[in-house]
Amino acid sequence: MKGNSSNSGNPQQGQHSASAGTLAASPRSRPRPRLAVFKFASCDGCQLSLLDCEDELLAAAEAVEIAYFPEASSRMEPGPYDLALVEGSITTPHDAQRIQEVRRCSRFVVTIGACATAGGIQSLKNWAHHEDYLKWVYARPEFISTLATSTPIADHIRVDYELRGCPINRHQLLEVILAFVRGQRPKLATHSVCLDCKLKGTVCVEVAQGIPCLGPITHTGCGAICPTYDRGCYGCFGPAAQPNCRSLTDHCLQTGTSASTLLPLLRNFNGYAPEFREASNRVEALSAAAASVKEPIDE
Amino acid sequence: MSSKPSSEFPFSPPAPDSPANHNPDGTSLFLPRDDLNTLIGKLTADGYQVVGPRLEQEAIIYGEISGADDLPIGWTDLQEAGKYRLQPRGDQAFFGYTVGPHSWKKFLFPPVAVVATAERDGTGWKLDTPDAEPPKYAFLGVRACELAAIKVQDRVFLGGPYTDPIYQKRRNAAFIIAVNCTQAASTCFCTSMNTGPRCTAGFDLALTEISDGFLLEIGSAAGNAVASGLSLQPASDEQSGRGESARQQAVSQISKHMDTTDIRDLLMGNLQHPRWDDVANRCLSCTNCTMVCPTCFCSSVKDVSDLTGDHIDRERRWDSCFNMDFSYMNGAPVRNSIHSRYRQWMTHKLASWHDQFGSSGCVGCGRCITWCPTGIDLTEEVAAIRSSPSSGRSERPPISDAEVSAT
Numbered sequence: 284m285k286g287n288s289s290n291s292g293n294p295q296q297g298q299h300s301a302s303a304g305t306l307a308a309s310p311r312s313r314p315r316p317r318l319a320v321f322k323f324a325s326c327d328g329c330q331l332s333l334l335d336c337e338d339e340l341l342a343a344a345e346a347v348e349i350a351y352f353p354e355a356s357s358r359m360e361p362g363p364y365d366l367a368l369v370e371g372s373i374t375t376p377h378d379a380q381r382i383q384e385v386r387r388c389s390r391f392v393v394t395i396g397a398c399a400t401a402g403g404i405q406s407l408k409n410w411a412h413h414e415d416y417l418k419w420v421y422a423r424p425e426f427i428s429t430l431a432t433s434t435p436i437a438d439h440i441r442v443d444y445e446l447r448g449c450p451i452n453r454h455q456l457l458e459v460i461l462a463f464v465r466g467q468r469p470k471l472a473t474h475s476v477c478l479d480c481k482l483k484g485t486v487c488v489e490v491a492q493g494i495p496c497l498g499p500i501t502h503t504g505c506g507a508i509c510p511t512y513d514r515g516c517y518g519c520f521g522p523a524a525q526p527n528c529r530s531l532t533d534h535c536l537q538t539g540t541s542a543s544t545l546l547p548l549l550r551n552f553n554g555y556a557p558e559f560r561e562a563s564n565r566v567e568a569l570s571a572a573a574a575s576v577k578e579p580i581d582e
Numbered sequence: 583m584s585s586k587p588s589s590e591f592p593f594s595p596p597a598p599d600s601p602a603n604h605n606p607d608g609t610s611l612f613l614p615r616d617d618l619n620t621l622i623g624k625l626t627a628d629g630y631q632v633v634g635p636r637l638e639q640e641a642i643i644y645g646e647i648s649g650a651d652d653l654p655i656g657w658t659d660l661q662e663a664g665k666y667r668l669q670p671r672g673d674q675a676f677f678g679y680t681v682g683p684h685s686w687k688k689f690l691f692p693p694v695a696v697v698a699t700a701e702r703d704g705t706g707w708k709l710d711t712p713d714a715e716p717p718k719y720a721f722l723g724v725r726a727c728e729l730a731a732i733k734v735q736d737r738v739f740l741g742g743p744y745t746d747p748i749y750q751k752r753r754n755a756a757f758i759i760a761v762n763c764t765q766a767a768s769t770c771f772c773t774s775m776n777t778g779p780r781c782t783a784g785f786d787l788a789l790t791e792i793s794d795g796f797l798l799e800i801g802s803a804a805g806n807a808v809a810s811g812l813s814l815q816p817a818s819d820e821q822s823g824r825g826e827s828a829r830q831q832a833v834s835q836i837s838k839h840m841d842t843t844d845i846r847d848l849l850m851g852n853l854q855h856p857r858w859d860d861v862a863n864r865c866l867s868c869t870n871c872t873m874v875c876p877t878c879f880c881s882s883v884k885d886v887s888d889l890t891g892d893h894i895d896r897e898r899r900w901d902s903c904f905n906m907d908f909s910y911m912n913g914a915p916v917r918n919s920i921h922s923r924y925r926q927w928m929t930h931k932l933a934s935w936h937d938q939f940g941s942s943g944c945v946g947c948g949r950c951i952t953w954c955p956t957g958i959d960l961t962e963e964v965a966a967i968r969s970s971p972s973s974g975r976s977e978r979p980p981i982s983d984a985e986v987s988a989t
């Protein structure tokens with residue numbers, strides 16, 4: 284399972300197992316840890332979250348040396364890097380090569396955002412024929428070199444930590460950077476959005492208004508923004524720890540939410556995350572089965 | 583139930599001047615409808631922050647009240663497992679609803695609180711516990727099951743050798759105006775838990791709403807002092823009779839029942855019952871039931887530092903046994919399945935709570951039933967286990983006591 288609590292590698296066991304297994308430089312003798320930010324197929328929103336940390340940015344810049352961050356600075360230092368933040372998914376053969384290079388030159392790799400951790404909204408093409416998409420979008424598709432799928436970074440390389448969200452929560456990002464700088468393993472909560480609703484006193488929109496809501500199976504991080512504004516959760520932060528997607532989708536279908544409402548809700552920014560993917564495939568199969576039972580009667 | 587009398591605990595609520603349902607001079611008192619606003623005004627003038635029912639977000643929640651007009655006049659709620667809907671009543675009742683998504687615990691046991699701070703000071707640290715004066719709350723509209731829930735949390739936070747100062751300050755300063763229920767929701771089962779619907783103790787003032795006003799009972803010296811500033815009249819027999827039948831209406835509307843006979847042993851003797859698998863298939867482990875429960879008291883504490891690492895807040899937040907992280911120890915969660923987490927919640931609430939606090943952890947308010955997104959009803963889960971107890975016929979290896987009783 285992918286989740287903030289079950290990161291695929293222990294940061295203490297990075298491949299360049301440096302002394303004491305920590306990025307933290309002692310104040311005088313060693314340079315600050317070198318940070319790099321890489322972009323793959325994505326909208327840049329997550330990188331912008333880092334720039335968005337206005338108040339904290341200067342302090343962050345003191346804690347790390349920002350060695351490679353094309354979005355923010357024209358100064359691009361070569362590797363190796365101590366910490367690589369990777370935004371975006373893998374959608375081209377070239378990127379599939381490039382991510383290997385990132386892994387080679389980085390001690391710790393942290394993927395940020397729904398694209399990098401789950402394939403992003405562009406993974407909708409995983410359910411379609413990508414040649415069709417190419418024809419619709421590009422005048423000369425023969426010049427486009429692309430893969431048939433959009434896949435998360437962890438499908439290609441070992442990832443030390445995955446930070447969820449579309450976009451990520453900047454406070455969580457700072458917490459993750461700081462944890463690596465201090466040689467600690469990041470420890471972010473993995474509970475559902477429902478707990479955030481309750482901490483805020485937000486009344487449940489599913490129970491009080493019958494609005495379908497992915498909150499019970501969605502990872503914390505957004506502060507329950509949507510329910511607070513009378514909308515159901517869209518699952519921007521991906522699956523929570525051990526989500527019971529089957530129970531929630533069955534309940535929605537039984538209480539009048541149609542498969543055509545539920546499917547786009549599940550096949551969203553995190554639609555290709557394994558738990559959501561399995562849930563949407565199941566809803567699709569159920570509704571196809573229901574339709575095929577109905578068809579002979581309709582004829 | 584083997585509930586211990588509250589006097590065994592260091593904290594006991596203000597002693598009633600007389601049996602709660604009678605007033606000092608032995609007569610019933612009547613507060614005219616228009617004077618409810620006077621009562622709210624008087625409490626505000628006495629320095630209380632009055633909190634009570636308000637219409638917000640398609641529900642009746644508890645929030646700040648500045649006058650009687652803020653109350654959900656003429657509104658009620660329809661509740662069933664997994665469903666809550668507001669509905670107009672067609673009258674002008676102030677308190678014509680049953681308990682909603684909020685409970686008073688959010689005021690006494692705040693969802694997020696800073697319990698300590700640390701400031702880097704040269705080579706050391708300056709430690710502090712923030713103790714700004716908490717608000718002095720007056721709770722308006724506390725129901726019988728909620729009085730019982732406050733009593734349960736009194737035991738948890740104030741009853742042992744370690745008391746919680748955040749809770750204690752708020753609790754000691756609080757003024758409680760109870761309201762007797764005149765209707766019940768389909769999710770209510772206070773009669774099974776012996777907690778209601780009649781308010782009998784634990785309040786400063788108690789009201790029973792009738793069309794032209796309220797029957798008023800005084801439960802404490804503080805209540806008496808506030809009441810003495812109101813233009814109270816002796817209640818007529820006719821008014822008292824209407825109050826009694828309004829209260830009786832709530833009793834007769836209660837349809838949900840939970841058989842609590844030997845419930846502790848029933849649940850503890852059925853830890854391998856197949857019903858736990860059944861409920862685990864439906865449960866989302868979303869935490870909603872524990873968050874809305876007026877007695878659930880779990881929290882976790884985390885140090886939150888700023889980027890420089892020079893300032894640290896030790897923050898306490900509500901947490902839940904339904905969270906996987908909540909039982910994380912030595913590198914792994916102890917309760918690593920929805921099955922074990924649901925069982926932990928229900929066996930603690932209804933069984934091991936008796937061992938720990940000398941009472942049930944459930945007061946029968948029905949919130950966990952209404953606010954469960956998939957409508958899981960603990961009374962049905964208990965009934966299912968009771969109807970086919972499987973003690974001694976365990977197919978799984980027995981689980982450790984630690985897993986059963988850890989809270």
Ligand code: SF4
Pocket residue numbers: 476477478480481486487488489490496497498499507510515516868870955
């Ligand atoms: S609104 Fe959605 S996220 Fe919030 S408590 Fe209800 S189901 Fe959970």
Ligand code: SF4
Pocket residue numbers: 871874875876877878931943944945946947948949950951960
């Ligand atoms: S367990 Fe459910 S019914 Fe019992 S007190 Fe808690 S919320 Fe109310």
Ligand code: SF4
Pocket residue numbers: 864865866867868869870871872904953954955956957958
């Ligand atoms: S019983 Fe209901 S409210 Fe409680 S965790 Fe399970 S699904 Fe959520």
